[in-house]
Amino acid sequence: MSHTTSGPRLSARGLVKQFGATTALAGVDLDVAAGESVAVMGPSGSGKSTLLHCLAGILVPDAGTVALSGRGLHDLDERERSLVRRRQYGFVFQFGQLLAELPAIENVALAPMLLGTPRREATELAGRWLASLGLAGMEGRRPGELSGGQAQRVAVARALITGPEVVFADEPTGALDQATGQDVMRVLTETTRLAGASLVVVTHDAGVAAWCGRRVEVRDGRVVADERRAPEVAR
Numbered sequence: 405m406s407h408t409t410s411g412p413r414l415s416a417r418g419l420v421k422q423f424g425a426t427t428a429l430a431g432v433d434l435d436v437a438a439g440e441s442v443a444v445m446g447p448s449g450s451g452k453s454t455l456l457h458c459l460a461g462i463l464v465p466d467a468g469t470v471a472l473s474g475r476g477l478h479d480l481d482e483r484e485r486s487l488v489r490r491r492q493y494g495f496v497f498q499f500g501q502l503l504a505e506l507p508a509i510e511n512v513a514l515a516p517m518l519l520g521t522p523r524r525e526a527t528e529l530a531g532r533w534l535a536s537l538g539l540a541g542m543e544g545r546r547p548g549e550l551s552g553g554q555a556q557r558v559a560v561a562r563a564l565i566t567g568p569e570v571v572f573a574d575e576p577t578g579a580l581d582q583a584t585g586q587d588v589m590r591v592l593t594e595t596t597r598l599a600g601a602s603l604v605v606v607t608h609d610a611g612v613a614a615w616c617g618r619r620v621e622v623r624d625g626r627v628v629a630d631e632r633r634a635p636e637v638a639r
């Protein structure tokens with residue numbers, strides 16, 4: 405796949421999304437640079453998840469465009485879009501993204517296997533990712549046998565193992581206590597930065613947003629503030 409090397413990695417223009425009489429997005433423009441981390445904040449119902457789903461090609465907007473490295477997502481058919489999601493995107497959600505019946509290592513190995521990496525190679529790689537995220541010795545545990553923070557580290561490994569260009573996270577710390585949430589944010593921002601991926605995180609929590617280099621505020625389906633500043637870094 406070819407990518408333009410200049411220009412934003414992710415670029416949204418004029419995104420509009422209606423659900424019946426509800427306008428979830430009322431015209432959003434957003435550019436995300438390579439390696440940039442962006443926190444999307446705003447009140448409940450303001451359109452944050454809808455925006456993330458449109459950027460990720462999970463939802464098709466009623467109007468507007470999303471381009472990944474200059475390539476229009478919504479010019480692709482659903483099969484091509486799903487390939488983009490697997491190859492070029494990584495996802496971390498609040499919970500429910502790990503398969504409960506599979507041990508941690510298989511949950512992580514599944515992502516490269518879906519892209520054609522042989523099981524053995526995928527499993528070795530998954531083991532290295534789990535170890536690098538502090539989960540050595542826990543490879544055989546199922547998600548229910550891990551703490552919330554440990555399970556989110558597995559989710560981070562699964563999102564990053566395929567070398568995505570953009571990682572999307574919707575309330576990744578929503579089910580965790582404050583200290584564990586900070587720890588997961590440290591791991592998430594550090595690994596995406598080292599991988600050179602861009603990060604888009606939806607959160608209600610200013611402490612979570614502080615890990616990102618940019619903060620975008622959404623109200624009633626519009627971006628009402630957009631500020632950059634030095635992110636929190638690992639101490």
Ligand SMILES: Nc1ncnc2c1ncn2[C@@H]1O[C@H](COP(=O)(O)OP(=O)(O)OP(=O)(O)O)[C@@H](O)[C@H]1O
Pocket residue numbers: 423424426427428446447448449450451452453454455
């Ligand atoms: N599938 C859907 N069907 C109908 N309405 C929807 C759907 N998804 C979202 N909406 C509506 O669109 C608006 C924006 O929802 P969205 O989920 O994007 O908000 P949010 O900012 O993520 O909120 P929260 O912080 O509570 O997660 C809300 O009014 C919501 O009720």
Ligand SMILES: [Mg+2]
Pocket residue numbers: 452453454
């Ligand atoms: Mg939401």
